[in-house]
Amino acid sequence: MTTLQTLIDNVETVIVGKRPVIELAVITLLCRGHLLIEDVPGTGKTMLARALAKSVSLDSKRLQCTPDLLPSDVTGVPVFNQKTAEFEFRPGPVFTNILLADEINRATPRAQSALLECMAEFRVSVDVHTYDLPPIFMVMATQNPIEMAGTYVLPEAQLDRFFMRLKVGYPSVAEETRILFGQASGHPIDTLAAVVDADAIQAARQAVQAVHLEASVGEYIARLTAATRQDGDLRLGASPRGTLALAAAARGLALLRGQPYVTPDLVKTMAAPVLEHRLIVRPQAAAQGITAGAVLAALLDTVPTPV
Known part of the structure; x- marks a missing residue:
């Protein structure tokens, strides 16, 4: 779709040389998912989230995660109105279209858990009331995997709610030189x-759902995720939520490439960003240097591919 390519081109003016990463972020938005951007400092994690939010004419808010962050700082809190003698709900930053949760692993587990219902059910429960979030709602969270002091590891339930986990990576010398001179007189952001606009995003979401998924390819996706639960090197495999996410992501990639149906190659392309963060390696296997990515790559080679 021309609209999506325009969106990707716009973000690429800020995030230089990382078009595949930008495409995956856009696919996450189209598939009603949430994005976890994990990389070392200075690689553009926060800037990617900001650039995508600014490229779409939607409301966006930023939540700077710190150890003193409270659940009410995320979802909102009832406030007593002295004039009406009643409590009125004051919405938190989650009541937006795109929420940037910066350095999410610096928030305590109690604050992190405030996002669980928001990300899974697109609503917020405060006291005895439940409030719906906007039709377009996406959490874009960043975290630094290197620095461990003052951080709290995201639990499995939280990780499973992220549609994808991406790594931006360092730019090449040519790209870094382009960044250097491109910011000489100001930042492009x-x-x-x-x-x-919102209507274009909703139309693209419907187009993703219209991409055909052949029965044999759907079964291949299910067999692949089931194989992760049976692998001896994994303590935890992909959940059915991961199966649904992989199918949706493959549809999204097909739409970006102008294909009316999903192929096994598209499934394999999307397997790592969608499934890898959902896999937990056994301590014995991890001690031998086995990673979730290596296990997934081996399964992609062994699970029969439909013709």
Whole structure:
């Protein structure tokens, strides 16, 4: 779709040389998912989230995660109105279209858990009331996997709610030189304009659902995720939520590439960003240097591919 390519081109003016990463972020938005961007400091994690939010004419808010963050700081809190003698709900930052949760692993587990219902059910429960979030709602969270002091590891239930986990990676020398001179007179994020509106995103979401998924390819996806639960090197495999996410992501990639149906190659392309963060390696296997990525790569080679 031309609209989506325009969106990707716009974000790429800020995030130089990382088009595949930008495409995966856009696919996450189209598939009603949430994105975890994990990489070392200075690689553009927060800037990627900001650039995508500014490129879409939607409401966006930033939540700076710190150890003193409370659940009410995320979801909102009832406030007593002296004029009406009643409690009125004051919405938190989750009542937006795109929520940037910066350095999410610096928030305590109690604050992190405030996002669980929001991410899974697109609603917020406060006291005895339940409030629906906007039709377009996406959490884009960043975290630094290197620095461990003052951080709290995301639990499995939280990780499973993230549609994808991405790594931006370092730029090449040529790309870094381009970044250097491109920011000589100011940062491009300051002049970035929205190029896509909410209606276009909703139309693209419907187009993703219309991409055909052949029965044999759907069974291949189910066999692949089931194989992760049976692998001896894994303590925890992918959940059925992971199966649904992989199918949706493959549909999204097919739409970006202009294909009307999902192929096994598209499934394999999306397997790592969708499934790898859902896999927990056994301590014995981890001691031998076995990673979740290596296990997944081996399964992709062994699970029969439909013709």
